[in-house]
Every structure is written in C-alpha cells, then in structure tokens.
Amino acid sequence: MNIRLARVEDLMGMQSTNLQNLPENYMMKFWIYHAMTWPQISFVAEDHKGRIVGYVLAKMFDQEEGEPIHGHVNSISVLRSYRRLGLAKKLMLLSQEAMANIYKASFCSLHVRKSNKAAIALYRDTLGFEVAKVEDKYYGDGEDALSMRLSLKDS
Numbered sequence: 149m150n151i152r153l154a155r156v157e158d159l160m161g162m163q164s165t166n167l168q169n170l171p172e173n174y175m176m177k178f179w180i181y182h183a184m185t186w187p188q189i190s191f192v193a194e195d196h197k198g199r200i201v202g203y204v205l206a207k208m209f210d211q212e213e214g215e216p217i218h219g220h221v222n223s224i225s226v227l228r229s230y231r232r233l234g235l236a237k238k239l240m241l242l243s244q245e246a247m248a249n250i251y252k253a254s255f256c257s258l259h260v261r262k263s264n265k266a267a268i269a270l271y272r273d274t275l276g277f278e279v280a281k282v283e284d285k286y287y288g289d290g291e292d293a294l295s296m297r298l299s300l301k302d303s
C-alpha cells in the first residue's frame with residue numbers, strides 16, 4: 149500500500165471511491181477545483197497496481213469572520229476491503245501536517261454524520277478532534293452533523 153499526494157490523474161479514482169462509500173458525492177469540477185487550488189493537502193492510498201483505494205480531499209479557509217486560517221476535510225473514505233489497516237489515520241495525519249506546515253493553519257475542521265460511529269471514532273479517539281457544535285439537519289436527508297475541530301497549533 150502506498151500513500152502519496154493526490155494528483156490530477158487520480159481524480160477519477162477518488163471520485164469512484166467516494167461514490168462507493170458515501171452519499172455525499174460531488175461533480176468532477178469540485179474535485180478538480182480542490183486539486184488545482186490546494187494541491188498539497190489532499191492524499192490518496194493506492195494498491196500495488198496503482199488503483200485508488202482511499203483518499204482525503206481537503207481545502208483551506210482564509211482568515212475570515214474572526215476565524216483564523218484553517219484547513220477543512222471535505223471528504224475521506226477507504227474502500228471496504230482496505231479498512232482497519234490504518235489508511236484513514238495516515239491520510240488524515242498527512243493532510244493535517246501539510247495544513248499546518250504549508251498554510252500555517254491553526255486548526256482542522258470537518259463535518260460528520262451524527263450516526264457515523266466509525267468516522268467519529270477515527271476523528272475523536274485516534275486523532276483527538278473535539279465536537280465544536282452540532283449542526284441541525286445539515287445533511288440533505290435531514291441528519292444532524294457534528295462539526296469537529298482539531299487544533300494544529302502544537303503539530
């Protein structure tokens with residue numbers, strides 16, 4: 149298994165992985181926009197044949213509305229047969245490190261479905277994220293989101 153920075157030629161594989169794993173899907177222009185605008189903070193995991201089996205897609209927010217510069221994880225997923233191997237943890241750590249080192253981000257944020265036990269365990273227990281607030285009916289189907297944050301100040 150190889151984990152590396154995402155490249156433009158990976159975007160089809162990332163989108164395909166996303167479609168298999170999550171109900172939140174995005175048009176190709178969204179993936180391209182992220183890869184072109186913030187090329188240092190999104191990563192992929194590939195198998196020995198170079199097939200994408202996991203990704204993290206991230207963006208940056210400039211200093212605005214009283215909030216300091218911070219990174220945001222839009223989406224992360226790992227194909228079912230490659231889970232519990234530590235891939236998501238590694239993808240997240242690489243993205244967080246790049247946000248802090250390259251963009252001097254103060255923190256990393258993300259949204260996760262309230263019912264998503266696996267992802268919440270990854271963020272809270274493994275990576276140290278905390279719940280900043282609950283956003284009512286954030287998702288299209290009416291489910292609430294946990295808005296989570298991790299300080300990158302000491303990283």
Ligand code: ACO
Binds near residue numbers: 170259270
């Ligand atoms: N149940 C409980 N804890 C879990 C689970 C699970 N099913 N999966 C991961 N964890 C926690 C554990 O603490 C684990 O450490 P351990 O294996 O030593 O116990 C830790 O997270 C690290 O796990 P990884 O192996 O790095 O996680 P994995 O590569 O399996 O990917 C992920 C986790 C991304 C949540 C995967 O299950 C997945 O793709 N799910 C579907 C898509 C999804 O829900 N994505 C997140 C949506 S929110 C967003 O995108 C911002």
